[in-house]
Amino acid sequence: MLGTGSFSSNPSSAPCNNNVGFLQKNNSLEERSRIVSSFKEKHSSSKNLRSCENSDTESRFRRAETDFSNLFARDLLPCWTFTTLTSCWRAWRASTWSCRSSPSPWSRSWWTDILGFSISCQLLLELAVPKRFTYEIAPVFVLMEQLTLKKMREIIGWPNGEGDGIFSPGGAISNMYSVMVARYKYFPEAKTKGMSAVPRLVLFTSEHSHYSIKKSGAALGFGVENVILLKSDERCVKVIPADLEAKIIEAKQKGYVPLFVNATAGTTVYGAFDPIDEIADLCEKYNMWLHVDGAWGGGLLMSRKHRHKLSGIERANSVTWNPHKMMGVPLQCSAILVREKGLLQGCNQMCAGYLFQPDKQYDVTYDTGDKAIQCGRHVDIFKFWLMWKAKGTIGFEQHINKCLELSEYLYNKIKDREGFEMVFRGEPQHTNVCFWYVPPSLRGMPDCEERRERLHKVAPKIKAMMMESGTTMVGYQPQGDKVNFFRMVISNQAATKSDIDFLIEEIERLGQDL
Amino acid sequence: MLGTGSFSSNPSSAPCNNNVGFLQKNNSLEERSRIVSSFKEKHSSSKNLRSCENSDTESRFRRAETDFSNLFARDLLPCWTFTTLTSCWRAWRASTWSCRSSPSPWSRSWWTDILGFSISCQLLLELAVPKRFTYEIAPVFVLMEQLTLKKMREIIGWPNGEGDGIFSPGGAISNMYSVMVARYKYFPEAKTKGMSAVPRLVLFTSEHSHYSIKKSGAALGFGVENVILLKSDERCVKVIPADLEAKIIEAKQKGYVPLFVNATAGTTVYGAFDPIDEIADLCEKYNMWLHVDGAWGGGLLMSRKHRHKLSGIERANSVTWNPHKMMGVPLQCSAILVREKGLLQGCNQMCAGYLFQPDKQYDVTYDTGDKAIQCGRHVDIFKFWLMWKAKGTIGFEQHINKCLELSEYLYNKIKDREGFEMVFRGEPQHTNVCFWYVPPSLRGMPDCEERRERLHKVAPKIKAMMMESGTTMVGYQPQGDKVNFFRMVISNQAATKSDIDFLIEEIERLGQDL
Known part of the structure; x- marks a missing residue:
């Protein structure tokens, strides 16, 4: 896979607007009672608070949903991560819980690269150390x-x-x-x-x-x-x-x-x-x-x-x-x-x-x-949910379409190129492009056992040199009666046509003398 | 569980001393060849590079171990995280691969709280998107x-x-x-x-x-x-x-x-x-x-x-x-x-x-x-490995001992306290302390079905009020013929005796009128 995920903007420069007034463990007993009381009054549910009856579960549940988020988030998170979350939170409240079809407006002024969201999410998660098996825990x-x-x-x-x-x-x-x-x-x-x-x-x-x-x-x-x-x-x-x-x-x-x-x-x-x-x-x-x-x-x-x-x-x-x-x-x-x-x-x-x-x-x-x-x-859900909120269904669609276009580009570029042989003809259905690189020394040779044996060793050698030089890496494998072939897979939307061009040149550079 | 993990120091203020000279994908063809050649010469193994023989695996493997790290790390990581890794890296090279028994010297001037390490690790991981099934991938x-x-x-x-x-x-x-x-x-x-x-x-x-x-x-x-x-x-x-x-x-x-x-x-x-x-x-x-x-x-x-x-x-x-x-x-x-x-x-x-x-x-x-x-x-290994390098085996030992001491403190405080009943006598073997809180209204009552039924509801009610007020949370469950009891578990070394005192007071505050 091609991988060039970048992370350039600096979330820590954003201002931290931590509010006060939520219940803290170190509040005095008086403060605690006062806050809890006002919280209860606000939600007009003090009767329910002391009840174990499960009637009216649906509405109570909806209430609790909001309460939890307001109560705990600010206690748990460090400032810059919290600022990030605040943005998400605003977007969330402004929209709905559900996943968006179009990209969120705030995602444009923010950072939308492939990994940015997940980093923020993961950071939150590692801080909160949540586990998921019951609703109350997470x-x-x-x-x-x-x-x-x-x-x-x-x-x-x-x-x-x-x-x-x-x-x-x-x-x-x-x-x-x-x-x-x-x-x-x-x-x-x-x-x-x-x-x-x-x-x-x-x-x-x-x-x-x-x-x-x-x-x-x-x-x-x-x-x-x-x-x-x-x-x-x-x-x-x-x-x-x-x-x-x-x-x-x-x-x-x-x-x-x-x-x-x-x-x-x-x-x-x-x-x-x-x-x-x-x-x-x-x-x-x-x-x-x-x-x-x-x-x-x-x-x-x-x-x-x-x-x-x-x-x-x-x-x-x-x-x-x-x-x-x-x-x-x-x-x-x-x-x-x-x-x-x-x-x-x-x-x-x-x-x-x-x-x-x-x-x-x-x-x-x-x-x-x-x-x-x-x-x-x-x-595992938070990074996915947040990514969906930001990119929207359309953003995912563009991502998918782009990766498939790149595969098509690779396929079209090598299907008739000298030294390349496709494992099967026809456009790939997914982003998997499977091919052999045939070095000049094997090109004139008819299909025979010797050629197969030598071709079988080409992909492993090129991959080993790729790993040594650290420029790129592409996997290979045999399959059934087919000798080792390269399998190029594209899933990163940050990949470009020039990455594909580079890959082809690199294979040719490393494999020319084999 | 008591949870007060804090994260105060700011790794982003550390200087970023990114070196240059490693192979990049955007190096020109000439640069690439030069760097790769010098790299190969340095390691005197250009013959092996083009060979698929697996002889001398052990020594080659040890060499590759260093190569990978030097080659790829700086390409993948953002600056501040990289600085963090650099510290670890230095410590690692100065010591050995193995896990330390005593805390690492660099851990003292760095941040040693319970979550700090894992955050840095997780951030690295999310950036690198590694998967583990083959050595070459990770x-x-x-x-x-x-x-x-x-x-x-x-x-x-x-x-x-x-x-x-x-x-x-x-x-x-x-x-x-x-x-x-x-x-x-x-x-x-x-x-x-x-x-x-x-x-x-x-x-x-x-x-x-x-x-x-x-x-x-x-x-x-x-x-x-x-x-x-x-x-x-x-x-x-x-x-x-x-x-x-x-x-x-x-x-x-x-x-x-x-x-x-x-x-x-x-x-x-x-x-x-x-x-x-x-x-x-x-x-x-x-x-x-x-x-x-x-x-x-x-x-x-x-x-x-x-x-x-x-x-x-x-x-x-x-x-x-x-x-x-x-x-x-x-x-x-x-x-x-x-x-x-x-x-x-x-x-x-x-x-x-x-x-x-x-x-x-x-x-x-x-x-x-x-x-x-x-x-x-x-x-999942990186955060654990890094934590072990920093805390040392002795650090883990102190962590464990402290949590068990806190449980003992809790046990000793409530075993004869009015309104508290232990589920079983004797010091807890682990940090689990299991107990009932008996509200004043039930204290005079002899053991009978009514008392059992009422006591069964006490822990759920107190826990619900804890969740509403957001001060603390402690789990409960029935077990066999025993009605609902609290189970306090301590695994966070940031917990203190005052947290325990608070917990007891909070249970008494919330449960006094039940």
Whole structure:
């Protein structure tokens, strides 16, 4: 990947307008009583304050939402970070909680580069040391997570954004959640009795899919042998639906139960998109769970120009979508989204009494901890939410479109260039551009074992020299019967055409004598 | 928890002494060649640069270690953060890679508060957007992780710190790793064939253990019914070894296979330590895996005064230890440590060719990705490593000792105080202090159903008022037949005796009229 994220403006020069008057721990007893009283009067809810009844939860909850933010933010944050937050806060109050479609006006006069937002957020988070499992520990972040997940579900195309979801520590864990939830939906007894109490369950995924599906099969007790790999089409990219159906039938004939199909939206190496609609037809026909692993390709949903590549995703039962990949949010920020409500909770809850008490002061359905396989969770939502507020949906769309244009630029530049060979013809569907560099010494040679062996060593050598000289780095790998080739991936919107030009020249410079 | 982390010094006022002369992407072709040549000459290894042979890996690796750091750091980091890093860098070069036992001299003139280090680290990380699965992507962090894990294993008491380990996104996932690795050790075929191909496996854990053991049982295909809960002693805190043995025998008589025992070092509610040595005897006798969940109590290993509470931990097969809890490292920072090498890799590897190529330029055993159930991982090690460099082992020891002294102070202050009742007698083993506040209206009342019902509501009401007034917050929960009680936990070394005094007064102030 090309990486040139810059950070030039200095937030610490902004003025600090800390207000006073909030309750502090070192207030005297008199001051404390006075402030608390006036606070209570202001909100006209002193009766409720001493009550544990959960009636009128909705309105009380809305009130508490504001109270928390006003009360604690200024106590926790250092000045310059606080100023940053104040800007966000104003924008937030001026607009709404929800994620914007157009860029926020304040983002223009502020700093909008790819990492600026996340730095500020992360700084806040490290100061506040929040954990997320209950609403009371991290109320604002719990709400941000809920709203953002709803927005993501709307973009997927689920009616009214209904459904469920959670942020997890990465796409591999999100994919693992999808398998767990699918198992719970069809065989809830596996939770209590284990995998030996259910039929032999089979998962299907492309031979080009991410290895986390196989890892999930191993970890969750299915066994890797029960993760059936699907063939791809002649361009070696997309799953062939007929192959899927043949394998479903074969599994059923053996007495196994086909449970789950993973359709990849953006494979790791080729950036290919499986045909979701056709796979969804088969999942309906055979009553199987459809998961779309959009960890890499999910970002294209933000682009009106490119989202057709995920056509049919609204028919999925679950979706993995990593804003930390194509959308430029720094690692880690991955979401697992589930169409049916209640499954995540049912699948994972253990009802630990010491965390999830039903007699709390607020609506405990906001406690997210029992949905997760984790307990405390790192706050990954804030940087994403704030980035969305600033860039808007349109900003993400421009980001995505620009990266895809750059890939097209790279593809067009090298597809007929001397010394370059494409791994497959045709414009890349995602930003993955896969190619060989053929040094002059190999160019005249016919395709034979010797040439293959020598070509296989070219990419590793060039990459090693890149690492030594520190100019750039691009990954390579073999795939099936293909010898080592370069895989260029662009996800940073700060990349430019001159970066692409540089990359090509650098490969030629380093590889000319091989 | 009491939380008053402050951040007062201003790193941006430090001078920025950025050097020049490193290779930049915008150097001209001539400059590039010159710099690269001189760099190569300096290190006298131009022959190796174009070779893919992996001979002499060790010395080359050591060389590369320095090269990377010099080459890339200044390109990636903004000025003030860079200055901070420069200080660390100097300290690092002046000392060694390893973690110090005494505080670093530079830490005294710098900022040593609980969060300062992590903020700087996190800022660096968010700028560099590193992921960890291969050495080449995050070379320094991979090395830091290895060295720190080794140091932790030494402290556990495993000979020469040998073994394996990885940082995970929290204690629940670390515990899940332990169950996976235990299964792989005894029944490696479960990885390929699934749980239906192995006997019915049984896990044992205390009724007071963290719910993540049960969650692991559900997720990994054992089934919650096969997670057997162990009784505790008369103080309701520690596992009774005789009960464990009886349940092992019972399981074997039913034809099940006892696989795994989790001993908790520091239970979540009571902070109790299971008798590891006695449990280890039974694990040896019945050939079972011994895991110690020291997520909460592991920190006490750093204290010569308190580490005896984990006596026998060196006999464990695996240990969960969360520096993000008792040691004050901000979330997330959790380690799973495994005594036997190779199991983590064997259990989780899928050998994805596009990530883990054997023909790379460096020793690929440094690639950690295939040990993990994740792919990319958030960098959690840097803040911990830097904190250790600054505070030293002695600094952590003082931190731990201080928190335990404060808990003792709290315990001594309330154990005979009017209106307070301890949930169990005797000094707390960890910093958990569990107690009821009994308002004046209930003090004369004999123990009866009405009193229990009313007392059950006291802690929720006081906590709700704390949240409304924003002065402090302390958690409560019921446990078994015990009605809601407060659980005060101290892990922040910035807490003081006056914080404790305040807490007691505040509970009395808010609860006096209930």
